[in-house]
Amino acid sequence: MSKKIPRNVFLLGLVSFFNDIAAEMIYPIVPIFLTTVLGTPIAIVGLIEGIAEATASLSKFIFGYISDYLKKRKPFVVAGYSLGTISKMLIGLAYSWHLVLVARFSDRLGKGLRTAARDSLLLENATPENKGFIFGFHRAFDSLGAVLGPLLALILLYLLKENMRLMFFLAFIPSSIGVLLLLLFVRERKKRDWNGDTHLLVNLSWGSISPRLKLFLLVSFLFAIGNSSDVFLLLRAKELGLTTTLVVLVYVLYNVTQTLFATPLGSLADTIGARKVFAGGLLVFSVVYAAFGLIQTSDWLWLLFPVYGLYIAATDGVSKAYISEFIKKEESGTFFGLHQTLTAVAGFLASFIGGVLWTKFGASATFWYGSVMAATAFVLFYTSRKIS
Numbered sequence: 339m340s341k342k343i344p345r346n347v348f349l350l351g352l353v354s355f356f357n358d359i360a361a362e363m364i365y366p367i368v369p370i371f372l373t374t375v376l377g378t379p380i381a382i383v384g385l386i387e388g389i390a391e392a393t394a395s396l397s398k399f400i401f402g403y404i405s406d407y408l409k410k411r412k413p414f415v416v417a418g419y420s421l422g423t424i425s426k427m428l429i430g431l432a433y434s435w436h437l438v439l440v441a442r443f444s445d446r447l448g449k450g451l452r453t454a455a456r457d458s459l460l461l462e463n464a465t466p467e468n469k470g471f472i473f474g475f476h477r478a479f480d481s482l483g484a485v486l487g488p489l490l491a492l493i494l495l496y497l498l499k500e501n502m503r504l505m506f507f508l509a510f511i512p513s514s515i516g517v518l519l520l521l522l523f524v525r526e527r528k529k530r531d532w533n534g535d536t537h538l539l540v541n542l543s544w545g546s547i548s549p550r551l552k553l554f555l556l557v558s559f560l561f562a563i564g565n566s567s568d569v570f571l572l573l574r575a576k577e578l579g580l581t582t583t584l585v586v587l588v589y590v591l592y593n594v595t596q597t598l599f600a601t602p603l604g605s606l607a608d609t610i611g612a613r614k615v616f617a618g619g620l621l622v623f624s625v626v627y628a629a630f631g632l633i634q635t636s637d638w639l640w641l642l643f644p645v646y647g648l649y650i651a652a653t654d655g656v657s658k659a660y661i662s663e664f665i666k667k668e669e670s671g672t673f674f675g676l677h678q679t680l681t682a683v684a685g686f687l688a689s690f691i692g693g694v695l696w697t698k699f700g701a702s703a704t705f706w707y708g709s710v711m712a713a714t715a716f717v718l719f720y721t722s723r724k725i726s
Contacts (some may be wrong), residue, residue, distance in 0.1 A: 344463040347472055349524045350415075350456060351479030354518035358480050360426060360509040361493070362487025366586065368438075369501045378435040386435065390442040395682035396567075396640075397450025402675020405455040406540050406668060412526040415459065418452025419520060421445065421511040430506030454675035462527055462672050469662055470612055473655030474604020487640035488586050540672040546585060548664040551673075553637065555680060557719045558657065561620060562684035564627075564711025566692030566704060571630065571646070574701050580635040584698055588643045595647025601653045604659065612660035617719050619652030624712035631705035 371384070373376040405414050414621040421444045428441035457473075465474040491505065498504055544552070568589075577583045607615040626646045629638065658674060665673045688708070 344472075346463045346524055347460060347475060349519055350460060351476050353419065353516040353524070354476060354480040355482055355483040356512040356519070357422060358483025359487045359490065360511075360513035360516075361422070362484045363509045363512075364429070364492045364506055365489065366491065367495075367502050367505060368442075369507075371429070372438060374693050375502060376432065376435055376438070376470060378438075379553075382435055382622045385413050386439050386442050388612045389439065390446040391573045391682070393443055393684060394446035394449045394498060395679055395686065397447055398453050398682065399672070399675040399679035401451045402454025402458075402671035402673075402678075403540060405458065405548050405671035409668070411455045411459045411462070411671070412520075412524060412528070415452045415524075416451070416454035416517070416520055418448040418455070419513075419517050421448030421451065423510060423517050426506050426509045426513055430503050430510070431482060436720060453678055457658055457674045458667070458670040459524075459526065461658070461667055464662075468608055469659040470604035470607030470615070470656055471601065472604070473479070473658045474601040474651070475655075477600035477604070477651065477655040480520045481600060481647075483591050484593040485590055485597055492583065492586060540669040542672065542676075551661065551664040553719070553722055554657075554660060557715045558677060559680050559684045560718065561712050561715035562681040563691075564708040564715075565623070566688040566708060570689075570692055570696070570704055571643075571703075574630055574705070575636065575639050575643075577701060578633070578639065580636050580639065588639050591640070591645040592647045594686070595644040596650045599651035599656060601647055602657050607656045607659055612661075612663070613658045613719070615652050615656045616660055617716055619649045619656070620712050620716040620719065622646075622652065623649040624716060626710065627709035631702035631709065 365486055369383055374384050401414055401418075405411060407636065425441040425445035425448070428444065429438055432438045432441065460472055460476055461469070494505060495502075572585050572589060575588055576582070580588065603615055622645065626642055626649065629642055633639075633642070657677070661673055662670065688711075691707065692704040695707055
């Protein structure tokens, strides 16, 4: 099997790399900026993030569907990354939480615009033999940006004497580089093999979907409803005694593992099947979450965070490779978007449930709940392998 990286795939990887550097530079400081600089109440911070994530969740499916209908990918990807870039400048200009709300809404709308269309572009540059490798390669670039972004943030906050407003303006630079690379060098193939010049709506009737794809959507939702925000992992690390700097560093270690293993596990999926690799990722998640609930000292975190990175490497790109086995390329925006929306909605519910469990019964309950849901999803997926 050829391991040559198509030009568009490499460029889209670079775009994600620069975008993730920018995003991870500011991700940890946005809530701090809101509360300490702008004096925003915690309730409003929650409202802003709730609106932002709901926007991303719903728009992934909507814009994926429209992308299929219009037979266009690149315009959605460009518009999405551009909105994310502009949002960083808007936060830097904000002197009240209202503009931050506009910025976060724009950023998450941009994510909804670009995600399904970008994954469809990647699929168009893949073959049946290397889909896992292609999606894994892209995930590795994405994760590498998530490694460098927080490290760069720590350095810049120190050098800038914690001038957070300037940080947002600086994050505009790598994000802009990504958009320029996308505009100037990524080329969208003409869809000669699609249905002429007519715009056709994708058939989304439940009966027309492959039974194995239905099962996968169910398994993904079931798993995601226990997969609460990574913020809970960081809070657990803080609770166990790590300093803020060490929390950031252990989070970086988690992203290092993703970077190193996303491409090899994608290749493994091409060899032994995406289903087996994805199922393995669920099992890793279940074990790690159970351990997060059991441990009583911070020493274990330096092992658990990098192992947790294996779960992402085994599921993120691999899930897209698996979905693509049951769909046509011309409907990929719709089904990638549908999967992403379902998991995002479930993730929102998971974070709400996780927060309630933490408040009522302590941190361990949140992680044990997530572990049980992942184990349940694994058993359902593994025991139903004979579905045709």
